[in-house]
Amino acid sequence: MEELNIIFDKESPQQKNTNINVKADIMTEKEVLYKFIIGREGTWNTIKDFSYEDSIEWEPKEDGRYIIMVQAKFKNTKKPFDSITKFDYVIGDKEEGLIKNVYLNKDELKVGEKLEVFVETTKFPLMYRYWIKEDSNWEIIRDYCTENNVSFTVKKPGIKEILVECKNLNSTNNSDDSFISSYKVNDIDIVEIVDFKCLTRELICDKELVFKVESVFSEGRNILYKFIKINSKGECECVQNYSTNNIVSYKEVESGEYKLLCLVKDMYSQREFDDRGLIKFEVKPYKDIVIRNFTTNLNSPQMCQTAIELKANVEGGRELLYRFIINGKQKYDSGYIRSDSYTWKPDFPGKYRLEALVKDRSSEEEYEDKTSIDFSIEEYSKEPIEIEKVILDKGNRVLKGEPVEIRVVSNGEKNVRYSFIIKKDKREIEKIDYGTCNWVDFIPREVGTYELEVLAKHRLSNRQFDSHSISYIESYDYIPGKIDYVLYPAKENYIVGDEILIKVITQNTKENLIRYDLTINNQKVEGTDYIKGTDFRYIPKCSGFYKIEIFCKNKQSKKMFDSKKEIKVFVREAMPITNTKIKTNKIDVKCNETMTFSVDSKGGNAVLYEFYLMNNGEWKLMQEYSRKKYYTFMPFVSGEYEILALSKSSYSKCAYEDYDIIKFKV
Template identity: 50%
Template sequence: MNELEIKYNLQSPQEKNSKILINVNNILEENLMFKYMVGLNGIWSTLKDFSESTSVEWLPKEDGKYIIMVQARKKDGQKSFDYVSRENYIIGKVKEKLIDSISLDKYKLNLGEKVRLFVNTNKVPLMFRYWLKIDDKWEIIKEYSPDNTLSWTVKFPGKGEMLVECRNIDSQNNYDDFQTVEFEVMDLKKVEIQDFNAVNSELLEGEELIFKVEAFYEEGRNILYKFIKINDDGEMECVQDYSTKRVVSYVENKSGNYKLLCLVKDMYSNKSFDDRAIINFLVKKYKDICIKSFTTDLNSPQLCETVVNLKADVIGGKEVLYKYIIDGNCNEDSGYTRNDNYEWKTKAPGNYKIYLWVKDKSCEEKYEACECIEFTIDEKSKEPVKINEVIMDKRHKVLINEPISVKVNASGGTDLEYAFIIRKENRALESISYGKSNSISFIPKEEASYQFEARVRDKYSDREFDCHYIFNLEAFKFMPGEIEHVLFPLKEYYVVGDKVILNVITQNTGNIIVNYVLRINDHKVEETGYTKDKKYSFTPRCSGLYTLEIYAKNKESDRMFDCKKCITVKIHEALPITDTKISCDRTKFLCNNSANFTVVSEGGKDVLYEFFIMEKGDWTLVQNYSKKNYYTFIPFSKGQYKLLVLAKSQYHKGAYEDYDIMNFFAD
């Protein structure tokens, strides 16, 4: 967001070595400090660090497309900056006007749409190079060629800008003329799964299982659904590949636990999927066993020697077995029986739990349904002792020589007593015997790991404790280093040669030192050793997965590190795919006659293609991603058809990079 108004004594474009004065024209509030930076090809330079000055002089030394950035922050502010503005500035002399105009087939479009650009010139032949501005940085989308047209797919929402550089065929300059054109990309409305469930009331083996998904999306968009079945061993099977059908059905011949994953995406979304949902379900051999009721003919409490009749009412299953378990001072176990009732002859006073286990004869588990009744044989009852809450006035990381207060809230019993044990590195340091006080204060004198144990028991208990609670804390001479954020310019697409700059934000910055370890595909290539520098940069020379391990610690610390964070950047080898076009060997399409479609693209590396066909209003995936850039199709019925081709490089992780659609009618 441009919050600061930037003015110049000389307007863009200018020649190099021009004295350009950059001014901040609007002061948003008092006591602001300003920082001035310029960026060229992703490399940033500071013209003037934070000061009260509202202007700075800039003397550019080389031609190029610059970004001017001004940051402002409050003198006593805690943020890196409170306001920021960015503007483009061109340095370079245009010797000859070669470009007459640049036109787009549309200037406002939706995310995923294809844009076509045409350059009108004053002479021919000429060479053209195309740049696209992404995240305030210019990136080459197509190198110099004689093509004065370009088509590409918009993948980022917001305002965009295309720069066309032009030069004569025999020119040694970077460019002889240039011109820019702006456009706006409207973001897709969010595709969101609202409901995903089974249509069947019972999911049984050998019967058709039907699942339905409901999604929220922008009206008129083509939404694709993919369903993947996952069994209990983690094995996956695609039940339906991406299609516009949102109801899926299949027959499962084996009972067990399953998951069904639904992936949903807009057809033109650049993501692998826009939303997903998963449901867990059980395919059963028979209907669930359910205990409708488990009752006794007598109410609790009862006197000893009373006969209590237990009665079970169960539905479901095929051949049901019952098991009655009496848990208390005098235990009983009936074993599995076909009887739905049991006579319990009480023999000893106490509190009992009476369990009913039910299962089908074919089940190998202990039980399929369980119910429990609490029953008292005599009238005595006692509430157990338990700790409800432990309150500590410090966190689990503290400084030495600072007091720590701990309070225990417990309930139950008749007359509670409290005891405390403090251990240092698993050795008893201090012990407080049982008493009425439920709180303790402690001052750690040494840097170490401490353990607190609080014990509670009833005054009349003959046990060592009725309940206890243990927690740990670490005491330090100084607070360990902690990395709060790692800032670096996020881009959708890094290629070899792009410089990556990272800034580390830490707490207590002046006392924190940082060690940087760079790995490429898990191979260590550089380690800086500990330094006060919170900025690190590298320029990748090969493609791969770059991982930067950042270790931070207090400069007084003797540990290897106090905190660690990892940043991973994927470096690509090639430019994105553009100008994807479908051609066909037929101009007229007839039923039962084959048609051969061929696809060509520019850019990318080891390009793969995926084909969709729309027939009778439904899109269906007909050829997965492969290097085959052709597809043969035979229409079997008259009507309107569409062929969609998605293209991406083999190493590209997204759903696609570019696409094209061909409409045709079969007679």
């Protein structure tokens, strides 16, 4: 906006009843409307409303300090005004004003920033009052006080004004001096969601689901994210209320189709949200069941009455059931069993088809995956060779570039010949033909899953192999951190002040980092960065449900975590009050004699006691809850009496936790 100026034909000061010409000047080719306002002692009068006339004649009738203000706006603008300026003008021989100047920390701010106002005056002490003008209305933000400064958060965009009124301590005037300053508030840049994705590859029940939102916004702004889960019935649940965390994780207990709604806004935004994003996903009850391999420990053909083990290597599912069907001259059906292997001992020679069917226990389908192999049984055969086990010296999780020793144990001793085949992505990488050596070294050159097939046969056998075994080797740039065990005292009751000590047992400990997050009553209260230590100590300071999440990852891992476990404990404020007992200092009680009843109990924290007395069939409260644990009573009338003592901890909101009653006769 071009600069707006005020031009007077006579310089200040002037005497009252002087005719003064006031002209507004702005350099622009647009059509401009002008509004002239004159203020004195906190009172403002509009001399001329918006019009195309750029000047007025002003004839002041009273002495004093005046403020001449001009507002300008372009034709057809929707704003209240586009520019504003003001000028102080003195009429008469008025003393120097009380306010020298008003300073603002910024002339231009963004919504949500703090405006700080400082008033410079000609004397001290004085009284100050502060107003702001928004939407053409003046609103008081602080009534008369002795502080010459004020600060507040600006909430609405636009050109704003602040009015400072000042008066002497003993003044009866509405104000003795005033000053107006203008400032501009710019709206904050709208936050925009540019990416909303799921970081979890497989969306499975009871497994951590991790979602991340990416948004664009001005540097230095605080952005808040809120996540709401919507199930297939349209029911909503807030997973995370507004916070600066743009990553949310939770577990889903039921399978089905879901939506996750993310609301994002600037911390100082006046809107419910600035942008929103929605992602649809399906949570499966378990990972898809796939038969990776179906093998027999002995190669076809074999002779009758030979024990042949059928084995299915399956991934996925939650609680797997296996079924093995053998079709041929004889039919065998294992029915669904929990074991992934089945031993078949054929009685008749011939050709057979061996089938493996697998499904999860919860599935109502006949099967979820199925495969088969052909097998021949002969009447006579050479002595079969059987692989008993394949040993990997470093286990099946190894580092890329490090050698792995593969060793085979079989039942054939010196009559066995061995062959090794290694595949990756169904492509053969290495092959060692039959030889007498039962071990070999293998160096994985890439990250991924390698399939190791070991073949064994009798040295005189004409078969391709007598027995074979398939194993899998996982190669990594680093060994992912894995939490084996989380050790902590298995106490039935934790009390405020008891130390909770957690020890984490991990594989490859020196290469792993551990992070701990502590949540109390579903509110995160403490957390660590990834550290080398495997111990975590915490002393509870309040009662409630404590959840400690333990995250583990390799130093080189770029994931949020490689492995995760959690423990939950309930911490009590104190042990429950038990064994409340009333004792008395007398056995024989007579009228007009005092007797004292004292109470003891076990447990509790800062225990309070309340006493009731029963006489003539009516209970009366004699002593309200207090730390005083005794009550003194003097009977005046003979008869039967009862004393009831109630006990509870001082923090407890219930009526009582324990009690005892004693009866006596006077």
